[in-house]
Amino acid sequence: MASRSKVLLVGSGGVGTMVAYALEYSGKAEVTSVLRSDYDKVVKDGFTIDSCDYGHIECFRTTNIAKSVSDACENHGPFEYVVLVTKCVPDVTNMVEIIAPAVTEESTVVLIQNGIGIETGFKQKFPGHTILSGVSMIGSANRGAQISHEVSDFVKIGVFYNPTLPKEKQDAVCKKFIDIYDNDKIECTFDEDVKFSRWRKLVYNSCINPVSALVDLDVGRIELFGGDGGLIEQLMNEILAIAKSDGVDLPEDVIEFMIRSDDPNYYKPSMQVDVEKGNYLEIEVIIGNPLRIAKKNGVSTPALSVIYELLKLVQCRIKEQKGLIVVPKERPVPTSA
Amino acid sequence: MASRSKVLLVGSGGVGTMVAYALEYSGKAEVTSVLRSDYDKVVKDGFTIDSCDYGHIECFRTTNIAKSVSDACENHGPFEYVVLVTKCVPDVTNMVEIIAPAVTEESTVVLIQNGIGIETGFKQKFPGHTILSGVSMIGSANRGAQISHEVSDFVKIGVFYNPTLPKEKQDAVCKKFIDIYDNDKIECTFDEDVKFSRWRKLVYNSCINPVSALVDLDVGRIELFGGDGGLIEQLMNEILAIAKSDGVDLPEDVIEFMIRSDDPNYYKPSMQVDVEKGNYLEIEVIIGNPLRIAKKNGVSTPALSVIYELLKLVQCRIKEQKGLIVVPKERPVPTSA
Structure with a gap:
């Protein structure tokens, strides 16, 4: 048996734990x-998983568990793949700096995260490295080390190509990762066009997610209450226009596909769940970055801009709740001249 | 002493109770x-009022208390003035029909409510009557018959002129009402231009109210978190443009005035409080009607339209919470052809 690839996985939530499970399942990765928060519980009892792909699993643990990236490096490194499956909230957490200690000369960084432009900071910090993109379709939630996985894992892995490295080499490390990840229960395929996949997913994430978060309604109710026809479609059309200005021609029928993608469930999009839980929202990579591209390319985004302004305020509310922003006791107001 | 004017007051909330107090205070009205909800409590103990204008008042009751409009008509009518101080939610409650039994030949209807176009239904139903407009600036809240009144009562009463009646007659009944309402503690003045006053107030209500409701932040925090400059000003400029198309030229500096009007408080606009309490929102008269005017007059309203779509969804959420909308257990989805 060939030696197993050493993989560091940061972000063992609903999605991350299923990624970890898949990577261990093949027997090709350690x-x-x-x-962090689940450390003690998982060391003691492991994760309990209820998965539509793998069935009921008691006491799942990865080969190694670490309390921090530096702990992981010290005791279990070096790593061939450094995989991020955290939410992407660059206005709160700098993941580039957090994983930096684990990125050695031989490491490939894998970003299984949502959004556009998420690779920029990693490219700058790790200019000689291959950086992979993972776009995952998986409905999986973690509540205190109890994983409930309801939508079959379908993940596309591709390359954020680095022009200073040979394409073949980058494709090879990507295909090796796919080989580790893919198995008989799930589908992990090569993503020929990372940019296309990411813009395509934004048609859902930039439009349905924010509306559900702002009005606190699941997709079924948004549709029943008349929100899908007007507003959601307008937002989706704006995303299509920005994508086009960025060189990505999404087919028109992607709108209908995304609107119908949760049928027949009263599905709560992740951003609605995040607001409920008081978690930070992925607004910068899902909406902020597309809007910056729109601005650069002169694309009109009247509806997305309003949604973004509202979500930035909600994000500040969450930051205040978490103590990241402290509001002065007396409200500061302009003094009259 | 002249006989007192008989006044029917519908809507004894935070604002309505202070209107009732002022009308009784002068000794000129009965x-x-x-x-409804507070009936038993108020019959027994009256309202407890803490007012910046009148001080602490125990056990306030109007001359008569009725359980319904028909009860009021039967036992205490006919009424010279029928005063509405309810929230204006025509998509839920038809106040025209509710007060109709109390509107006799001699009655004047007084609408102390927010919004644009609120008089239309009353004009149609009561074509021979004078209808008055009240625009009130008062910070007053009712929690279980406990009134907390924090901003001095400043109210402008004017006429929604009825072209089939002599102007002098309409002005006279308006000025009589002002005479009853006005006293040494507060300020009730004649509104020369009802339309102007209503559009002016919308610069606050259509812009600050909805944003605070959608993001659940008070005005101080919205400003601190950067929401006042971009989004709120854009919304206000759209209201100014619609007003202009409707023949009302609001001065540019009304924007700054409204943004600063709550200084130095972390003030929660009423719509934010309504969302918190799960109350219906006054979206149709505050945003829906202005947008319908904008559409008719060809005024562009990219931001207000998005806000309106979001608020309509929130209103549906509240309607479902209150049982006015029942969502089917299985989500209905289009069948494929």
């Missing part, structure tokens, strides 16, 4: 996962 | 208030 996964070290960094755990 | 007020009958219609109470």
Whole structure:
């Protein structure tokens, strides 16, 4: 048996844990996962998983568990793949700096995260490295180390190509990762066009997610209450226009596909769940970055801009709740001249 | 002493109770208030009022208290003035029909409510009557018959002129009402231009109210978090443009005035409080009607339209919470052809 690839996994939530499970399932990887809030519980009892792909699993643990990236490096490194499956909230957490200690000369960084432009900081920090993109379709939630996985894992892995490295080499490390990840229960395929996949997913994430978060309604109710026809379609059309200005021609029928993608469930999009839980929202990579591209390319985005302004305010509310922003006791107001 | 004017007051909330107090204070009116949820409590103990204008008042009751409009008419009518101080939610409650039994030949209807176009239904139903407009600036809240009144009562009463009646007659009944309402503690003045006053107030209500409701932040925080400059000003400029298309030229500096009008408080606009309490939102008269005017007059309203779509969804959420909308257990989805 060939030696197993050493993988560091940061972000063992609903999606991350299923990624870790898949990587260990093949027997081709030795996964070290960094755990914070669930560390003690997982060391003691492991994760309990109810998965539409793998069935009921008691006591799942990756080969190694670490309390931090530095702990992981010290005891289990070096890593061939450093995989991020955290939410992408660059206005709160700088993941580039957090994983930096684990990125050695031989490491490939894998970003299984939502959004556009998420690779920029990693490219700058790790200019000689291959950086992979993972776009995952998976409905999986973690509540206190109890994983409930309801939508079959379908993930596309591709390359954020680095022009200073040979394409073949980058494709090879990507295909090796796919080989580790893919198995008989799920589908992990090569993503020929990372940019296309990412813009395509934004048709859902930039439009349905924010509306559900702002009005606190699931997709079924948004449709029943008349929100899908007007507003959601307008937002989706704006995303299509920005994508086009960025060189990505999404087919018109992607709108209908995304609107119908949760049928027949009263599905709560992740951003609605995040607001409920008081979690930070992925607004910068899902809406902020597309809007910056729109501005650069002169694309009109009247509806998305309003949604973004509202979500920035909600994000500040969450930051205040979490103590990241402290509001002065007396409201500061302009003094009259 | 002249005989007191008989006044029916519908809507004894935070604002309505202070209107009732002012009308009784002068000794010139005999007020009958219609109470529903607070009826038993107020009959027994009256309202407790803490008012910046009148001080602490125990056990306030209007001359008569009725359980319904028909009860009021039967026992205490006919009424010279029928005063509405309810929230204006025509998509939920038809106040025209509710007050109709109390509107006799001699009655004047007084609408102390927010919004644009609120008089239309009353004009149609009561074509021979004078209808008055009240635009009130008062910070007053009712929590279980406990009134907390924090901003001095400043109210402008004017006429929604009825072209089939002599102007002098309409002005006279308006000025009589002002004479009853006005006293040494507060300010009730004649509104020369009802339309102007209503559009002016919308610069606050259509812009600050909805944003605070959608993001659940008070005005101080919206400003601190950067929401006042971009989004709120854009919304206000759209209201100014619609007003202009409707023949009302609001001065540019009304924007700055409204943005600063709550200084230095972390003030929660009423719509934010309504969302918190799960109350219906006054979206149709505050945003829906202005947008319908904009559409008719070809005024562009990219931001207000998005806000309206979001608020309509929130209103549906509240309607579902209150049982006015029942969502089917299985989500209905289009069948494929």
